[in-house]
């Protein structure tokens with residue numbers, strides 16, 4: 001491994017110096033040397049920011065995702081405010097499913113609610129295939145953002161088949177995923193047909209974002225932690241692998257994340273990501289031992305710690321930066337999304353602290 005820490009190495013196959021592809025965030029995803037540990041926060045755009053609440057006061061969630069100027073403004077807000085190392089497109093995992101013809105809404109205080117849950121083969125057929133035309137507003141928003149962001153990378157994202165299936169089968173958020181699992185165990189053939197169709201929708205949605213210029217993609221399998229490793233491998237991994245593997249030629253790092261996935265980390269890594277997201281339950285040194293040396297990790301501050309007094313936050317950030325050194329690449333993040341009641345100034349302080357703790361002196365000359 002090279003000891004160069006300046007980002008100036010011009011090895012074969014590496015992007016030119018400067019630009020988002022050479023940013024600390026993308027370099028960490030690729031396990032290349034970085035000037036400091038990059039940091040961004042899941043749900044960094046959202047209700048913790050007064051400027052977000054102001055914009056969203058008069059615009060429903062799904063509509064805001066379909067207005068490129070609004071998406072651009074909301075996506076940029078946390079970058080301006082906190083100085084994070086990456087922006088994440090403002091959208092939602094159900095946006096492509098709605099574009100595929102499923103009647104759904106994002107209900108304030110609840111989340112996605114599906115008018116007619118998907119539970120039969122005929123229901124699966126109602127999920128249309130999508131392309132750029134069906135999500136042209138996302139294509140447009142990404143292009144506007146890439147132009148605005150300069151050297152700051154933009155992360156695109158989508159929901160993984162299991163997590164999307166959960167919303168579609170349940171009809172809305174669920175704690176137990178009981179109907180989803182009943183379908184999975186009771187009719188494996190229909191389950192696989194549903195996940196295969198969702199994998200197609202998700203792949204197309206990510207492909208549109210990559211072609212429009214995102215610098216990385218994150219596949220959210222937020223609720224995969226509800227499964228045993230054996231069931232994950234049998235019912236979920238092949239579909240997530242088809243999404244991630246299908247993007248291998250996309251030229252951007254792929255991040256794969258779920259909550260409560262301590263027992264699934266190795267399997268999630270095998271699904272084909274370059275970076276595995278880790279929640280707060282598994283220390284990063286333990287996580288990287290499970291995932292292996294050929295993948296970076298992302299995480300993993302408990303979002304509720306941000307509600308504690310600063311000395312507590314500081315100690316936890318120090319611990320995570322330290323444990324992240326065991327991994328071949330570390331992107332600092334929370335273990336799940338920012339809670340709405342979080343003081344945004346604490347997020348700004350965390351960014352500065354991570355940068356300070358991880359700064360490596362630029363090599364002279």
Ligand code: 1CP
Nearest residue numbers: 042043044045046061088090091092093111173220222337
């Ligand atoms: O009223 C509001 O402000 C709506 C709240 C909200 C927001 C801000 C929802 C509804 N979605 C979003 C944006 C969003 N969704 C982003 C923004 C980009 C950023 O990180 O800044 C992202 C990445 C998502 C992805 C998403 N949506 C996930 C995966 C990430 C995660 O948190 O696990 C999931 C599971 C959803 C579903 C969803 N959408 C909205 C809510 C409240 C939920 C969760 C519902 C539940 O508990 O099941």
